[in-house]
Amino acid sequence: MKLTDQPGDLHFLMGSAYLALHPDGVTRDRANSELWPDDSPEGVVMKFNTAVGNIRSVLRAATGLSEPMYVIHSASRYRIDPDLVDIDLWQLSSALADAQLAANDTARVKALTAAADLCTGEFASGLTQEWAESHREYLRRTIGDALANLSRLIQEDDPERALMMLEQAITHDPFCESLYRHIMRLQARLDRPEAVRRTYRLLTTRLDELDAEPDDETRNLLNSSTRPSNRN
Numbered sequence: 001m002k003l004t005d006q007p008g009d010l011h012f013l014m015g016s017a018y019l020a021l022h023p024d025g026v027t028r029d030r031a032n033s034e035l036w037p038d039d040s041p042e043g044v045v046m047k048f049n050t051a052v053g054n055i056r057s058v059l060r061a062a063t064g065l066s067e068p069m070y071v072i073h074s075a076s077r078y079r080i081d082p083d084l085v086d087i088d089l090w091q092l093s094s095a096l097a098d099a100q101l102a103a104n105d106t107a108r109v110k111a112l113t114a115a116a117d118l119c120t121g122e123f124a125s126g127l128t129q130e131w132a133e134s135h136r137e138y139l140r141r142t143i144g145d146a147l148a149n150l151s152r153l154i155q156e157d158d159p160e161r162a163l164m165m166l167e168q169a170i171t172h173d174p175f176c177e178s179l180y181r182h183i184m185r186l187q188a189r190l191d192r193p194e195a196v197r198r199t200y201r202l203l204t205t206r207l208d209e210l211d212a213e214p215d216d217e218t219r220n221l222l223n224s225s226t227r228p229s230n231r232n
Contacts, residue, residue: 011047011050011051011054012051012054012055012058013124013126013127014035014051014124014127014129015035015048015051015052015054015055016055016080017123017124017127017132018031018034018035018131018132019031019055019071019078019079019080020080020087020089020090021089021131021135022079023079023080023082023087023090024077024079025072025074025075025077025078025079026077026078026079027076027077027078028045028048028076028078031048031078032044032045032047032048034129034130034131035047035048035051035129035131037130052071052078055070055071055080056069056070056071059084059085068081068084069081070084070085088118088120089123091114091118092115092118092119095111095112095114095115095118096111096115096142096146098111098114099111099112099115099146099149105153108149108153109150109153109154112146112147112149112150112153113150115143115146115150116146116147116150116165116168119143119147119168119172122136123135123136123139124136139172140172140173141173141176143169143172143173144169144170144172144173144176144179147165147166147168147169147172148165148166148169148178148179148182150162150165151163151165151166151169151182151186152182155186159186159189159190162186163183163186163187163190166179166182166183166186167183170183174206175206175207175209175210177203177207177214177215177218180199180200180202180203180214180218181217181218181221183199184196184199184200184218184221184222184225185221185225187199187225188221188225188226193225193226196222196225196226197222197226200214200218200222203218
């Protein structure tokens with residue numbers, strides 16, 4: 001089963017997301033210091049115990065199995081039992097590792113495609129703690145890079161699918177200007193000057209949220225890609 005599919009209160013959501021980041025386990029002291037850095041030592045012990053208890057109760061209710069612990073405590077470390085719980089974040093990490101270790105482009109495309117299929121939502125959506133926001137930002141960059149790499153590997157044989165991968169990438173990393181340039185280059189290659197202009201306008205809108213604007217390389221790409229002489 002997938003932990004991220006399960007309902008629960010804030011303790012469940014926070015505890016399960018945090019433990020998902022530590023498949024090899026984490027000590028209670030470290031978890032307490034990162035989950036509740038401003039709380040008293042006495043108070044956080046109860047909160048941690050409540051979080052672990054909620055994970056177990058929610059998963060027992062979801063599975064109808066009352067015996068499993070779901071969260072294992074061993075050698076002073078807590079971790080989610082990987083034999084009972086399937087976490088998409090772990091699958092994503094495994095696929096990205098396979099892509100890095102791939103011996104050839106065929107294996108790399110297979111691994112990156114698996115990673116792309118797993119990029120269906122935002123990590124720990126709704127949690128605003130520093131550890132959650134930090135990992136969300138890391139995943140945005142990592143997923144954007146992975147989808148861009150997949151696009152580069154398949155663009156010669158399947159430029160339409162390559163474009164889809166890049167469009168997926170900017171939903172995860174909407175302010176990465178290099179991704180927009182990659183999209184514009186592929187659109188220009190497919191002789192779609194109006195699509196190039198739309199991508200540029202979208203980038204401009206996104207960067208305006210940061211009080212920024214496209215750099216010279218992107219503006220030059222827009223001009224060179226939409227000149228009639230370059231589309232003959």
